[in-house]
Amino acid sequence: MKLYNTLTRKKEEFLPIKKDEISMYNCGPTVYDFIHVGNARPLVVFDTLRRFFIYKGYDVKFVVNFTDVDDKIIEKANKENTTLKAISERYIDAFMEDAEGLNLYDYETINPRATEFINEMIKFIEGLVDKGAAYNVDGNVYFNIESAKDYGKLSKKNLDELRSGSRIEVNKEKKNPMDFALWKKAKSEEPYWESPWGKGRPGWHIECSVMAKSLLGDTIDIHSGGEDLQFPHHENEIAQSETLADKPFANYWLHNGMITVNNQKMAKSEGNFFTIKDISDEYSLEALRFFLLSAHYRSPINFSRDAMEQTVNGLNRLYNGKNNLEYLINKTRSRELDEEDEKSLEKINKYKEEFIKSMEDDLNTADGIASIFELVKFANTNLNERSNKKVIIHAQNTLTELSNILGILSKTEEILEEEILKLIEERSEARKNKDFQLADEIRDSLQEQGIILEDTQDGVKWKRV
């Protein structure tokens, strides 16, 4: 498998540290509000990578943290006159709902909260202080970037340029303007924890370093996140972790491209964002997931109603293909494979191989999706009531297998209520008697309830929309 590593700016062959286990850390949300589409992209993309690894037989330890202590959360808590915990609990719950809808929790994800690791953070910072890489100024502890070797190696920035291009206000406490806070002294009205430097709370960058170390070890296989986190967040994580451990922090750094709206980055601060909740009012979150996978993860992707409509229509095509196969399974019989059948099986396997190949090429989901469409097209065109059931089953299993890797096509048909079944019966009778007016009335009324009827050669099929 090849993955594009931001550290080297190259596609590299992926070699895990352990033979059959992979550790992944993805920067998760700061829980001060509902997450938006931009936040969802890395979650969906790297969940898909995780799924692919699992498919290939690896055990995957996948960590997505919650940043539950931060200026913004504190601000919100003060504004609403409630506690930090109340705010973070609220948005963690909301996150879980969104995540469920996006199929992010089909496999176990480790979701640590920053506040559960305060002791580890303090120890981590103490270690840096002992090494002379961090210094305490009146309760604020800063990391001295001069002490990190190769500072800037991820984002390819050099210190001089950073200094001259810096828009940061000069903080007189800092030895170097680019030094960043590991521990922040508590102001009044702020939640705090006791520490060797007095009351305070951790800085942002330290959280991820500590949770990754505590849960996955000093060196992890993959660290991922949005490309806007490359600097300073990921750069600072590297600086802290590698200075303390004297080992590489992550072997592969993966970054996804930004979601745009009218070709401008979707961002909280820009105000041009759509929350997952907004989207789910209008579209299924599965469609959103499919949309996010429809382009290569490193490309920017423009979010629009138009794009979502296209995605929904495409997804429907896949569902129709899936439903047709399901339908055929009950209509066909198994028999010895003949030459034609063998050819079909080969064809189906070819689509699968192509899919896998695409995924192994730096997670090219867009290309992989094309293989799934081709598989569906093949089934639609070549498989029918006279086909060998064995072939139908193979097509269906393959479709399920591949769509499971992407985390789509997971909805299963529900069972219809008695009275609706009766109505469908009634309509069939009416059609038999050429009473098309009644038949159409029933069909229309069912459509209003979200049930679409299709008359096929072998009777009535239905689906929910």
Added chain:
RNA sequence: GGCGGCAUAGCCAAGUGGUAAGGCAGAGGACUGCAAAUCCUUUACCCCCGGUUCAAAUCCGGGUGCCGCCUCCA
């Protein structure tokens, strides 16, 4: 100003040396009582100008346009 990325049909989007995957939308046709679904047919001077090569969307140089990071940000 520094660093990085992108430009492929009406739209979305793969393809990184051998003359353009896939999807959406549109048009025509088949099937159908009508629909739906499905199938068939149909649409590309690969941003521009040079260069390398037998051969370039693909490599190199120069433009133009757009975007991201350098500040909280997925």
